[in-house]
Amino acid sequence: MAKRSSNTATKAVDNGGEEQTAACRVGLIGFGTVGREVGKILCDGSRKGLRLTHICNRNVERKKQPWVPDDVVWTDDPESVMRSDVEIVVELIGGLDAAEQIVRKALAAGKSVVTANKQLIARHGPDLLQVAARNGCQLEFGASVAGGVPVLPALRTGLCGDRLHGIAGILNGTCNYILSRIEGARIPFSEALEEAQARGYAEADASEDLDGGDARAKLAILALAGLHTRVLPESVRARTIRAVDSVDFDYAAELACTIRQISRADLKAGTLFAEVGPCLVPSDSPFGRVQRNLNLVLTSGQYGGDMAFLGAGAGGDPTAVAVVSDLMFVAQGLAGQRRDATSPVSTPAISSDFETAWYLRFFVRDQPGIVARLAEILAAHGLNIDSVLQKPGFEKSSLPFVITLEPCRDSMLHPALEQMSALDFNIRPCLCLPILR
Numbered sequence: 190m191a192k193r194s195s196n197t198a199t200k201a202v203d204n205g206g207e208e209q210t211a212a213c214r215v216g217l218i219g220f221g222t223v224g225r226e227v228g229k230i231l232c233d234g235s236r237k238g239l240r241l242t243h244i245c246n247r248n249v250e251r252k253k254q255p256w257v258p259d260d261v262v263w264t265d266d267p268e269s270v271m272r273s274d275v276e277i278v279v280e281l282i283g284g285l286d287a288a289e290q291i292v293r294k295a296l297a298a299g300k301s302v303v304t305a306n307k308q309l310i311a312r313h314g315p316d317l318l319q320v321a322a323r324n325g326c327q328l329e330f331g332a333s334v335a336g337g338v339p340v341l342p343a344l345r346t347g348l349c350g351d352r353l354h355g356i357a358g359i360l361n362g363t364c365n366y367i368l369s370r371i372e373g374a375r376i377p378f379s380e381a382l383e384e385a386q387a388r389g390y391a392e393a394d395a396s397e398d399l400d401g402g403d404a405r406a407k408l409a410i411l412a413l414a415g416l417h418t419r420v421l422p423e424s425v426r427a428r429t430i431r432a433v434d435s436v437d438f439d440y441a442a443e444l445a446c447t448i449r450q451i452s453r454a455d456l457k458a459g460t461l462f463a464e465v466g467p468c469l470v471p472s473d474s475p476f477g478r479v480q481r482n483l484n485l486v487l488t489s490g491q492y493g494g495d496m497a498f499l500g501a502g503a504g505g506d507p508t509a510v511a512v513v514s515d516l517m518f519v520a521q522g523l524a525g526q527r528r529d530a531t532s533p534v535s536t537p538a539i540s541s542d543f544e545t546a547w548y549l550r551f552f553v554r555d556q557p558g559i560v561a562r563l564a565e566i567l568a569a570h571g572l573n574i575d576s577v578l579q580k581p582g583f584e585k586s587s588l589p590f591v592i593t594l595e596p597c598r599d600s601m602l603h604p605a606l607e608q609m610s611a612l613d614f615n616i617r618p619c620l621c622l623p624i625l626r
C-alpha cells in the first residue's frame with residue numbers, strides 16, 4: 190500500500206485545493222550509534238521531504254528519546270514496519286542474517302531500502318540490487334564504505350561517465366590509526382593497539398580490522414559499484430598488519446616510504462587483481478599522508494584519470510550524514526533505477542598476483558654468509574635485489590635487516606620466500622610487503 194515509484198511522489202491536497210508533495214515516510218530499524226544520529230537529523234525539522242514514522246529496535250522501551258515527535262511509532266517488531274505505509278526502510282542493525290531478512294522483506298513489499306551494512310552488501314549486494322530492480326524500488330548503501338566520505342555516490346553519479354579500471358583505498362580507520370601511531374611514536378604494535386582500544390577506535394576483538402576482513406568487504410563493494418564486478422570478500426587475499434614492527438618504519442623511511450594498510454583492485458584483461466594488506470607507500474604520496482583514523486579512496490579512470498576522496502570513515506555523525514543523503518536521493522527520485530542494478534555485472538577471475546617491488550624484512554641470529562645465502566636463493570628464482578639495508582645498534586642475537594627487490598610477480602617470489610623462511614638463522618618469519626610507487 191505504501192509503494193510508490195522513485196519517480197512518482199505522493200501528492201496530497203492542502204486546504205486551498207493545491208497539490209503539494211507529501212513527505213516520504215521513513216522507518217528506522219536499528220537505533221544504535223548510527224540509527225540514533227539518523228533519527229536526530231530526521232527530527233530536526235530541516236528535511237521537509239522525509240518524515241520519520243517508525244523506529245524499530247529490540248527491547249525498544251529503553252531506546253526512547255524525548256526529542257522524537259509523539260506521532261513516531263516505537264516498536265520492537267520489524268514485521269509491523271513491513272506492514273505499515275513506510276516507503277523507505279533504513280536497516281541499521283548490522284550483522285548478516287537478521288539484516289538480510291529485513292532487507293529482502295522490505296524490498297519484496299515494494300519499499301526502498303537504505304543500509305550502512307558492509308558485510309550484507311559485500312556478500313549479497315548484486316543479488317539484492319536485482320531484487321530491488323524487480324520490485325521497482327531502490328537499494329542504497331552509500332554509508333557502507335568509508336562512512337561519511339561520499340565515494341559510493343561519486344561512483345554512482347560523478348564518475349559514472351568514466352570507465353574505471355582501478356580503485357585503491359585506506360578503508361579501515363583502526364589499522365590506519367595503529368600504523369600511523371607506530372610511525373609517529375615508534376611504539377610497539379601491541380601498545381598502539383591498546384591505545385586504539387582505549388580511545389574507542391578498535392574493538393576488544395579487533396581481528397576483523399587487523400587481519401583485513403573489514404577492508405576486503407569494503408573493497409568488494411567498491412569493486413561492485415565502480416568496476417561492476419561481483420567479488421566475494423573471501424576470494425580477496427587479506428594479509429594482517431600484526432607483524433608490522435616499529436623497525437619497519439625506520440627501514441621504510443630509508444626508502445622515503447611509510448606503511449599503510451592498502452586495499453586495491455585493478456581490472457586488467459578480464460582478471461581482477463585484488464588484495465588487502467600492509468604496503469610500503471611513498472611518505473609524500475596521498476596514502477602516505479593519511480594520518481590517524483581517516484579514510485582515503487583513489488579511483489583511476491580511463492578518461493578522467495585519478496580522483497581522491499578523503500574524510501572520516503566512521504563515527505555516528507558522519508555515517509548518519511551518508512545515510513540521510515541516500516534517503517534524500519531515494520525520496521527525491523533523482524536516479525530512477527540505480528545504474529548498478531541495470532549495468533551488467535561481470536564475475537571475473539580474482540587474482541592477488543600483482544607485479545610490484547618488494548620489501549623483505551628479516552630478523553636473524555647473526556652469522557657469516559646470511560646475505561649470500563639469501564641472495565643465492567633469490568638469484569635461483571630469477572629475482573633481482575634492489576638494495577640491502579642494515580641499521581647499526583641491534584643485538585647480534587636479534588638483528589633486523591631488509592632486502593628490497595625489483596618488481597616481480599607475487600607468484601615468482603612466493604617459492605623463494607618459502608625457501609628463505611626455512612633457513613635456520615631466522616628468528617621470526619620474514620615480513621614481506623609490496624612497495625607501491
Ligand SMILES: NC(=O)c1ccc[n+]([C@@H]2O[C@H](COP(=O)([O-])OP(=O)(O)OC[C@H]3O[C@@H](n4cnc5c(N)ncnc54)[C@H](OP(=O)(O)O)[C@@H]3O)[C@@H](O)[C@H]2O)c1
Nearest residue numbers: 219220221222223246247281282283287305306503504508
Ligand atoms: N558506527 C559506525 O561508525 C559505522 C560506520 C559505517 C557503517 N556502520 C554500519 O552501520 C550499521 C549500524 O552500526 P552501529 O554502529 O549503529 O551499530 P550499533 O550501535 O550496534 O547499533 C545497532 C542497533 O540495532 C539493534 N539491533 C541489533 N540487532 C537487532 C535485531 N535483530 N532487531 C532489532 N534491533 C536490533 C541494537 O540493539 P541493542 O541495543 O540491543 O544492541 C542496536 O540498537 C552496521 O551495519 C555498521 O557496520 C557503522
